[in-house]
Amino acid sequence: MNSKDNKSLVIGHRKRLKEKISTSSKSLNDYELLEALLFYVFPRKDTKRTAKELLFAFKSLKNVIFAEDSEVKKIAGLGESTATLFTLMKEIFSRILQNEITNNPVISTSKHVQNYYKSILGTLKKEQLRVMFLNSKNKLILEQIMQEGTINQTAIYPREIIQVALNCGASALILVHNHPSGDVTPSREDILITERIKEISERLDIQLLDHLIIGKNQIISLKEIGLI
Numbered sequence: 001m002n003s004k005d006n007k008s009l010v011i012g013h014r015k016r017l018k019e020k021i022s023t024s025s026k027s028l029n030d031y032e033l034l035e036a037l038l039f040y041v042f043p044r045k046d047t048k049r050t051a052k053e054l055l056f057a058f059k060s061l062k063n064v065i066f067a068e069d070s071e072v073k074k075i076a077g078l079g080e081s082t083a084t085l086f087t088l089m090k091e092i093f094s095r096i097l098q099n100e101i102t103n104n105p106v107i108s109t110s111k112h113v114q115n116y117y118k119s120i121l122g123t124l125k126k127e128q129l130r131v132m133f134l135n136s137k138n139k140l141i142l143e144q145i146m147q148e149g150t151i152n153q154t155a156i157y158p159r160e161i162i163q164v165a166l167n168c169g170a171s172a173l174i175l176v177h178n179h180p181s182g183d184v185t186p187s188r189e190d191i192l193i194t195e196r197i198k199e200i201s202e203r204l205d206i207q208l209l210d211h212l213i214i215g216k217n218q219i220i221s222l223k224e225i226g227l228i
Contacts, residue, residue, distance in 0.1 A: 013046070014039060030061050041081045050077060065089050066123040094120050114212070114219050121178040121214040129177040131161055133170035134209070142168050158197045165206050173201060175211040184215040186222060194222055
């Protein structure tokens with residue numbers, strides 16, 4: 001088959017896939033969604049094989065989009081443009097979810113909070129601690145990354161968290177960190193640091209509402225299991 005024939009096949013296939021998207025997008029396979037997304041990186045290339053390779057490597061659509069740039073670039077034929085596209089999608093998705101928890105009281109949007117943090121922390125390979133600083137109506141004032149740790153621990157400094165809370169006038173806190181292993185069972189360190197932050201914050205009339213631990217497919221609330 002010459003290059004002209006191959007080009008015609010690619011164009012024909014893309015046309016059919018676009019028609020399928022416009023008429024029945026919910027019927028698309030995961031690889032077809034990725035394949036169509038990659039049209040915008042590779043205007044003339046057949047992207048079906050690349051889409052299937054991505055899914056094979058990362059196991060799910062979510063893992064593909066939230067993969068680290070360096071991991072994406074290990075797939076043959078993919079480079080900065082693909083990594084940038086996935087970064088943009090990741091940021092758009094995160095902002096949509098964040099908007100749900102910014103404009104409403106956090107207590108009334110707990111599912112949005114959980115979905116937000118599962119999406120941004122569930123696939124990280126290193127631990128990260130984020131803190132939600134809330135006002136007296138439990139609306140989000142500030143969300144901040146306080147620490148980024150190694151593969152198995154995060155150094156949490158209670159005084160730094162309390163200082164940010166005082167600076168922004170927060171009345172309440174929610175701690176969130178991930179366990180890259182996927183096991184959301186609270187460690188002894190998790191429990192002790194939670195107790196320490198709760199003790200210090202209550203002295204200053206700041207309430208610790210919860211401490212969420214995020215795994216790959218799970219989330220646990222220390223409040224719900226009676227540890228706060």
